[in-house]
Amino acid sequence: MYYRIIDQDIKVFLSIPKFADELFSLTDKNRNFLRKWLPWLDSIKTKDDTKKFIILQLEKFSKGEALHQSIFYKENIVGVLGFNSIENGVGVIGYWLDKEHENLGIMTKCVKELIKLGFEYLELKKVEIHCATHNKKSQAIPKRLGFKEEKNLKKDAEKLEGVYYDQIIYSLKRDALVF
């Protein structure tokens, strides 16, 4: 089965239905934390919702439209990352992490490998990360990895807990990759 070793503690697997129970438990545990930053929390109410979501992502993967991966840290799922969309050679990266596993550098390492995978195997020419203007921890990831900030904000792009926020678009072209 498809997986990538990031370091001795971290592995990234293609998300499959078998992960649904564990992934739902993690989502549920982090619901209040994640709701501040992600718009979809209230659409995932049961294990079955997570399973359906994973199946949908696998269908999109088979058509080259998305990639959803689960991050394992010391044998347990601690987050997810992938390409929320792939269109015209541009992959838009999304991610979230268990609150207790923040600040260890896990996501930065995984995003770095995802980018290499996107350029090497998915034939992307550019990757993007779209971050709400107040989401400083998310913005730190593309900044750390040498992304460029696009000039224009994406206005009212995200509705979080009833409030619209602008997004900053960070992008990295294949020929600008330095790692």
Ligand SMILES: CC(C)(COP(=O)(O)OP(=O)(O)OC[C@H]1O[C@@H](n2cnc3c(N)ncnc32)[C@H](O)[C@@H]1OP(=O)(O)O)[C@@H](O)C(=O)NCCC(=O)NCCS
């Ligand atoms: C966005 C999110 C994944 C960032 O988590 P994170 O822990 O800051 O990211 P990383 O795992 O890359 O860790 C980086 C942190 O670990 C530290 N770190 C430790 N070792 C490190 C290493 N080897 N490499 C990089 N960073 C390291 C960094 O200094 C940084 O901490 P700082 O913010 O205090 O400077 C997390 O906050 C989250 O899930 N938020 C909610 C969902 C969300 O916002 N998703 C994105 C929507 S656009």
